[in-house]
Amino acid sequence: MTLTNDQRAAITTTGNVRITVDGIECVLVRSDLFERVQGILGDDWTHDEMRAALARSSKENGWDEPGMESYDDYNRKP
Numbered sequence: 001m002t003l004t005n006d007q008r009a010a011i012t013t014t015g016n017v018r019i020t021v022d023g024i025e026c027v028l029v030r031s032d033l034f035e036r037v038q039g040i041l042g043d044d045w046t047h048d049e050m051r052a053a054l055a056r057s058s059k060e061n062g063w064d065e066p067g068m069e070s071y072d073d074y075n076r077k078p
Helices: 005-014 031-041 047-060 068-073
Strands: 016-021 024-029
Touching: 005 016, 024 031
Parallel strands: none
Antiparallel strands: 016 024
16 A cells, blocks of 8 residues: 555654545554554454443543533534
């Protein structure tokens, strides 16, 4: 795989770059960042287990409290 200069810059500055492979959106991540995330999450989570853990975390951290829905549209342009 050959990356464009812009993609190479993105990997250097942000650690990741978005690409499309056969119509599937993907993110290439530097290995050092991937290993950090994998170390936190482990490699034996199912999709449903991950969604449940994220939902619990959101609730436990107050993201479902009244008024927090304003953050759902934080970065969206009108």
